[in-house]
Amino acid sequence: MRAEIIAVGTELLMGQVVNTNATFLSDQLTGLGYGVYYQTVVGDNVGRLRECLALASQRSELIVLTGGLGPTEDDLTRETLADFLGVDLEIDEVGLTKIERHFTLQKRVVTENNRKQALSLVGSHTLQNPTGLAVGDFYQQAGQPAYLLLPGPPSEMKPMFLEAAVPLLKEYLPQSTSLYSRVVRFFGIGESQLVTLLSNEITQQTNPTIAPYAAPNEVRLRLTVQASDEAQANQLLDTLEARIMAVAGNYFYGYGEDNSLVQETVKALREAHATVAVAESLTAGLVQSSLGKLSGVSEVFVGGFVTYSNEMKEQLLGVKAATLAEHGAVSRECAIEMASNTRRLTGADYALSLTGVAGPNEVEGQPVGTTWLALAKPDGSIMSEAFRFTRHREYIQHSAMMNALNMLRLELLNKK
Amino acid sequence: MRAEIIAVGTELLMGQVVNTNATFLSDQLTGLGYGVYYQTVVGDNVGRLRECLALASQRSELIVLTGGLGPTEDDLTRETLADFLGVDLEIDEVGLTKIERHFTLQKRVVTENNRKQALSLVGSHTLQNPTGLAVGDFYQQAGQPAYLLLPGPPSEMKPMFLEAAVPLLKEYLPQSTSLYSRVVRFFGIGESQLVTLLSNEITQQTNPTIAPYAAPNEVRLRLTVQASDEAQANQLLDTLEARIMAVAGNYFYGYGEDNSLVQETVKALREAHATVAVAESLTAGLVQSSLGKLSGVSEVFVGGFVTYSNEMKEQLLGVKAATLAEHGAVSRECAIEMASNTRRLTGADYALSLTGVAGPNEVEGQPVGTTWLALAKPDGSIMSEAFRFTRHREYIQHSAMMNALNMLRLELLNKK
Numbered sequence: 001m002r003a004e005i006i007a008v009g010t011e012l013l014m015g016q017v018v019n020t021n022a023t024f025l026s027d028q029l030t031g032l033g034y035g036v037y038y039q040t041v042v043g044d045n046v047g048r049l050r051e052c053l054a055l056a057s058q059r060s061e062l063i064v065l066t067g068g069l070g071p072t073e074d075d076l077t078r079e080t081l082a083d084f085l086g087v088d089l090e091i092d093e094v095g096l097t098k099i100e101r102h103f104t105l106q107k108r109v110v111t112e113n114n115r116k117q118a119l120s121l122v123g124s125h126t127l128q129n130p131t132g133l134a135v136g137d138f139y140q141q142a143g144q145p146a147y148l149l150l151p152g153p154p155s156e157m158k159p160m161f162l163e164a165a166v167p168l169l170k171e172y173l174p175q176s177t178s179l180y181s182r183v184v185r186f187f188g189i190g191e192s193q194l195v196t197l198l199s200n201e202i203t204q205q206t207n208p209t210i211a212p213y214a215a216p217n218e219v220r221l222r223l224t225v226q227a228s229d230e231a232q233a234n235q236l237l238d239t240l241e242a243r244i245m246a247v248a249g250n251y252f253y254g255y256g257e258d259n260s261l262v263q264e265t266v267k268a269l270r271e272a273h274a275t276v277a278v279a280e281s282l283t284a285g286l287v288q289s290s291l292g293k294l295s296g297v298s299e300v301f302v303g304g305f306v307t308y309s310n311e312m313k314e315q316l317l318g319v320k321a322a323t324l325a326e327h328g329a330v331s332r333e334c335a336i337e338m339a340s341n342t343r344r345l346t347g348a349d350y351a352l353s354l355t356g357v358a359g360p361n362e363v364e365g366q367p368v369g370t371t372w373l374a375l376a377k378p379d380g381s382i383m384s385e386a387f388r389f390t391r392h393r394e395y396i397q398h399s400a401m402m403n404a405l406n407m408l409r410l411e412l413l414n415k416k
Numbered sequence: 417m418r419a420e421i422i423a424v425g426t427e428l429l430m431g432q433v434v435n436t437n438a439t440f441l442s443d444q445l446t447g448l449g450y451g452v453y454y455q456t457v458v459g460d461n462v463g464r465l466r467e468c469l470a471l472a473s474q475r476s477e478l479i480v481l482t483g484g485l486g487p488t489e490d491d492l493t494r495e496t497l498a499d500f501l502g503v504d505l506e507i508d509e510v511g512l513t514k515i516e517r518h519f520t521l522q523k524r525v526v527t528e529n530n531r532k533q534a535l536s537l538v539g540s541h542t543l544q545n546p547t548g549l550a551v552g553d554f555y556q557q558a559g560q561p562a563y564l565l566l567p568g569p570p571s572e573m574k575p576m577f578l579e580a581a582v583p584l585l586k587e588y589l590p591q592s593t594s595l596y597s598r599v600v601r602f603f604g605i606g607e608s609q610l611v612t613l614l615s616n617e618i619t620q621q622t623n624p625t626i627a628p629y630a631a632p633n634e635v636r637l638r639l640t641v642q643a644s645d646e647a648q649a650n651q652l653l654d655t656l657e658a659r660i661m662a663v664a665g666n667y668f669y670g671y672g673e674d675n676s677l678v679q680e681t682v683k684a685l686r687e688a689h690a691t692v693a694v695a696e697s698l699t700a701g702l703v704q705s706s707l708g709k710l711s712g713v714s715e716v717f718v719g720g721f722v723t724y725s726n727e728m729k730e731q732l733l734g735v736k737a738a739t740l741a742e743h744g745a746v747s748r749e750c751a752i753e754m755a756s757n758t759r760r761l762t763g764a765d766y767a768l769s770l771t772g773v774a775g776p777n778e779v780e781g782q783p784v785g786t787t788w789l790a791l792a793k794p795d796g797s798i799m800s801e802a803f804r805f806t807r808h809r810e811y812i813q814h815s816a817m818m819n820a821l822n823m824l825r826l827e828l829l830n831k832k
Contacts, residue, residue, distance in 0.1 A: 011629055013452045015443025016638065016673070019435055022457070027431025036429045037464065041438070041455035048453060055471070071608035072628060073618060102806050105785070106606075113608050131808050155632065155811075211432065278722070284708020285701025288722045292700020295776050295809055303728035305721060306694070306704045312719035312762060346728060360711050393711055 001173060003029050003062040004038040006052050008077045009152055012041045012067075021066045021150075021157055027213075028161060031224060032169055033179035034062060044074035046083075053084045061145050062172070067152030069134035071113040078137065078149055082121050085139070085147075092120040094128060095135035102133060121149075127164035132156035138168045146172055162258070180233035181224040184241060186251040187261055187406055191219045197247045201240070208240050216395065217402040218261065219251075253409070262290045265405045268412035269300035269350075274378070276408060277348035278304035279317055279338040281329065281355040282371060286401045302348050307338070317341045328364040330355055332384050335374035339384075343376040350411075351376040352404050359393045371400050375407050383411070417589060419445050419478035420454040422468050424493045425568055428457045428483075437482045437566075437573055444577060448585055449594050449642070450478060460490035469500045477561050478588065483568030485550035487529040494553065494565060498537050501555070501563075508536040510544060511551035518549060537565075543580035548572035554584045562588055596649035597640040600657060602667040603677055603822055607635045613663045617656070624656050632811065633818040634677065635667075669825070678706045681821045684828035685716035685766075690794070692824060693764035694720035695733055695754040697745065698772040698787060702817045718764050723754070733757045744780040746771055748800050751790035755800075759792040766827075767792040768820050775809045787816050791823050799827070 005025050011017045022039045029036050037060065042052045049068075056063045068077030082089050095118035103110045117134040120126040127136030132151060140146035148165055150157045186194060191214035195202060198221075202210050208225035223240055227233035245252060254264045269276060278287050284306050291301045305316050310329050313319040319337045327333040338353035356371025357363045367388070374384040385407065389399040421441050427433045438455040445452050453476065458468050465484075472479045484493030498505050511534035519526045533550040536542045543552030548567060556562035564581055566573045602610060607630035611618060614637075618626050624641035639656055643649035661668060670680045685692060694703050700722050707717045721732050726745050729735040735753045743749040754769035772787025773779045783804070790800040801823065805815040 010627060011638075012439075013442055013455065014446045014627075014638075014640075015439045015441070015452075016629070018439045019455070023428075023431045023434045025431070026429055030430050036431075037459065039429065039435070039455075039457035043453065070630070072611045073615075074627075105804050105806050108606070108609060111608060111612050113612065131811065153630070211430070213432070277728075280701070282708075283705065284717075284719075285696070285704035285722060286708065288701035288724075289699065289705050289813075292698075292702065292722075292724065292774075292813065293810055295774075298724060301700075301724055303700075303722040303724040303732065305732070306701060306708075306719040308704075308708065308714060308717055308719040312693075315763070316719065316721070316761065345732065347731070358708075358711075394709055397705075397708065 001034050001062060002060045003034040003036050003064065004040065004056050004060040005029075005036065005064045005066070006049075006056060007039070007041045007152075008044060008049060008065060008067040009041070010043040010045075010074070013043050020154055021152070024154070024158060025064055025066065025161070028166075029062075029064070029169075031179070031181045031222060032166070033173055033226075034169070044068060044076065046076055046080050049077065049080045050084055053081065057145055062148065062169070063145055064148045064150065066150040066157055069117065069136070069149065069151045071111075071117055071134075073113075075116075078119055078121070081139075081147060081149065085121070087124075087139070088122045089119045090122050091115065092118045092126045092135050095120070095126065095133075098128075099133050125168060127160050129156055130159040130163055136160050136164065138165065140172065178228070178233075179224055179226055180230060180237065181222055182237045182241070183255060183257050183259075184221045184223065184244065184252065185254045185256070185259060186219045186221070186248060187217065187253045187402065189219060189248065189251040190214070194219050194221075194248055194251070198244060201243060208236055210240070210244075216398050253406070261402055261405050261409070263294065265409040265412075266291065266294055266297055266300055268409050272412050272415060274349040274412065275300050275302050276350040276352060277302050277342050277346035278404075279342040279351065279353040280304070280306050281308060281313070281338070282358040283354050283397045283400050283404075284308050286397050287352065287354065287404055290401060290405075302346055304342055304346065304351075313338065317345070328366065330357055330363060330366045330370055330372060332372055332374075332386065335372035335384050336382050339374035339376040340382055349378045350408060352408055354400050354404050356387070356389075356396070356400055358396050369396050371396070373400070373404050373407055375411060377411065383407070417450050417478060418476045419450040419452050419480065420456065420472050420476040421445075421452065421480045421482070422465075422472060423455070423457045423568075424460060424465060424481060424483040425457070426459040426490070429459050437568070437570055440570070440574060441480055441482070441577065444582075445478075445480070445585070446595055448582070449589055450585070460484060460492065462492055462496050465493065465496045466500055469497065473561055478564065478585070479561055480564045480566065482566040482573055485533065485552070485565065485567045487527075487533055487550075489529075491532075494535055494537070497555075497563060497565065501537070503555070504538045505535045506538050507531070508534045508542045508551050511536070511542065511549075514544075515549050541584060543576050545572055546575040546579055552576050552580065554581065556588065595640055595642055596646060596653070597638055598653045598657070599671060599673045599675075600637045600639065600660065600668065601670045601672070601675055602635045602637070602664060603633065603669045603818065605635060605664065605667040606630075610635050610637075610664055610667070614660060617659060624652055626656070626660075632814050669822070677818055677821050677825070679710065681825040681828075682707065682710055682713055682716055684825050688828050688831060690765040690828065691716050691718050692766045692768060693718050693758050693762035694820075695758040695767065695769040696720070696722050697724060697729070697754070697770060698774040699770050699813045699816050699820075700724050702813050703768065703770065703820055706817060706821075718762055720758055720762065720767075729754065733761070744782065746773055746779060746782045746786055746788060748788055748790075748802065751788035751800050752798050755790035755792040755798055765794045766824060768824055770816050770820050772803070772805075772812070772816055774812050785812050787812070789816070789820050789823055791827060793827065799823070
């Protein structure tokens with residue numbers, strides 16, 4: 001089914017914002033079985049947006065619009081579409097109630113342009129916004145193309161698409177073209193390396209197909225298959241997955257678009273009924289805040305330390321001055337003391353420690369990227385490992401975080 | 417002058433590649449004084465690319481095409497444009513020599529599809545490729561729109577644009593009126609509220625123009641002016657900025673596209689030669705890791721605690737059991753003890769504490785979003801403030817982080 005994406009926003013045309021929405025939507029729509037034929041970006045301009053709608057309505061069966069649902073003067077996507085289709089707008093009560101509650105809690109007055117965000121096309125299927133205020137719309141009349149209206153901020157667009165739009169889009173799709181897909185996630189291997197390992201599978205792919213996506217410190221493979229039903233789809237996907245695991249299974253860590261290494265680590269902690277505490281130097285709280293993003297994590301995560309300076313390593317964690325003097329802060333010895341003292345001070349079952357050189361400058365003569373990780377275990381033993389991460393400061397911190405979580409995850413899995 | 421960008425590549429429509437080329441080109445063209453009115457992405461398909469060219473040739477004076485200049489079967493942008501314009505292709509000798517040298521060095525034979533990359537429209541201005549093999553083209557006939565052909569890989573497109581295309585594009589412009597812009601950043605006010613305050617400025621805007629952008633917990637205004645030189649531009653921007661500050665100055669925190677509240681907070685700490693430590697509950701390290709992302713932050717940030725559980729608040733921070741029993745963990749009393757004990761334990765000049773309900777469930781009967789922040793100061797005094805944040809878990813954590821940083825930043829600025 002022919003789909004196209006229209007992103008509305010002058011900031012995109014001025015090059016101030018990268019159009020990652022189009023990439024996300026193209027990826028998602030392709031996965032659902034739609035064929036995306038065009039992406040267009042147009043400014044916050046009624047006339048030009050109308051022209052884009054006129055063109056799209058002639059060539060596509062699904063038109064996804066993102067952006068311009070906000071409260072300001074230049075947010076006019078919904079109004080323009082309603083006018084183009086000759087449909088009225090009405091207030092969505094659920095959306096309005098949420099907006100009013102939001103502003104009451106903020107002790108701010110609800111202005112008219114705030115209410116505007118709860119407007120919805122008469123006869124449309126309104127999409128609520130899990131992470132923001134503007135509602136979305138799915139509008140379709142028999143024999144006409146369908147229009148999906150989504151907000152511009154990715155933090156609002158993505159959840160609304162995944163939670164509210166996907167079911168409608170599956171329904172709208174003719175049964176014949178049923179696509180099923182499975183996302184398989186890998187850590188500790190680069191995209192090019194994984195693709196090389198799988199070159200035979202990839203060159204021979206017809207149905208299922210393999211689409212690799214690289215994210216910082218991980219690679220996802222989306223396996224997509226066309227099948228008559230889910231049973232047949234799973235059979236084909238299982239066969240392909242088995243061949244993939246045969247060559248890359250060591251790097252596999254989980255399934256699913258919304259999964260992550262931190263989620264898999266927390267899952268492993270839950271299953272082991274174990275708790276963890278963390279002491280961070282070069283990551284300065286990145287590991288702990290990534291755990292803290294998950295709701296209900298308090299069952300397995302108690303807290304810990306950020307000992308960014310050497311003084312804090314001594315004062316808060318009781319790392320010996322002699323250790324720092326002899327071996328330096330970026331050393332196996334320091335990482336081990338950080339982990340064991342953290343475990344003792346917090347009483348957690350496991351304690352992770354991270355110490356290294358995030359850059360841009362070297363520390364104690366150690367090159368940028370040098371990192372020591374340690375894990376103190378319930379039996380009192382401590383494992384440690386050295387790394388030499390590359391790229392820039394944030395990437396080095398992210399690499400340290402991911403490897404620390406993976407160290408704990410593997411230890412928990414091996415316990416089984 | 418009306419410009420538009422057409423990116424050619426099925427990988428973009430499949431969501432496998434982010435269209436950063438369009439962002440780069442939009443930014444560059446805007447800076448040169450062109451008005452970019454559309455960005456389009458179309459697949460490697462002759463028919464659909466022709467349709468895009470037909471449409472673009474009617475509505476734009478400059479059409480920038482990127483992608484599809486490579487050696488493979490599906491690279492057909494140049495051929496399609498030549499056919500659309502009814503212009504022949506000829507080999508560019510400089511480009512061909514470079515290709516031949518490249519393959520000789522690689523000890524590989526030059527195939528026909530390699531030579532293809534040196535093809536150029538007859539009568540065009542050929543652009544050499546500093547970092548790759550495919551040549552570019554700038555083609556313009558009197559009374560017709562101009563066509564700029566660039567390669568797809570950003571590593572080739574950007575150098576070719578900056579080195580070879582910019583001079584031609586400056587020449588093509590009627591008179592060199594340039595655009596200058598300034599980004600002004602605000603915290604503590606919503607986009608809709610800021611726009612309401614500035615409604616007069618915005619409705620009357622001509623030159624300079626005001627473009628608001630909302631990011632989580634902040635709003636940026638991009639002021640853009642068309643001027644003959646930078647001096648005139650700054651004069652016009654200063655005048656507008658003064659009018660904006662008159663109504664929204666209280667929420668202003670800094671300038672620049674790449675600035676942030678955390679950077680401004682660290683700047684204020686540096687200027688005060690002061691250090692900070694942090695104790696985090698609901699944010700679980702988010703404040704500290706956001707500080708840790710900045711290189712050189714060790715001058716002003718020492719570290720701190722993540723006391724996610726109540727036990728940790730007692731064990732690591734020495735919060736009194738009685739305080740937790742009487743007032744609960746989400747209370748002014750707890751926040752104050754967290755801040756003052758953190759300052760004492762770390763010896764930092766300032767100590768921030770954050771305790772609250774990130775959600776999704778309430779804690780100790782306190783609704784989701786309820787948050788207490790405290791700041792312990794060098795003089796031993798402690799200030800605290802209560803908040804009731806809304807939206808989802810991550811947004812509540814982000815709101816708490818931003819407000820804590822701002823609390824410290826304002827205190828440091830008032831010290832001056």
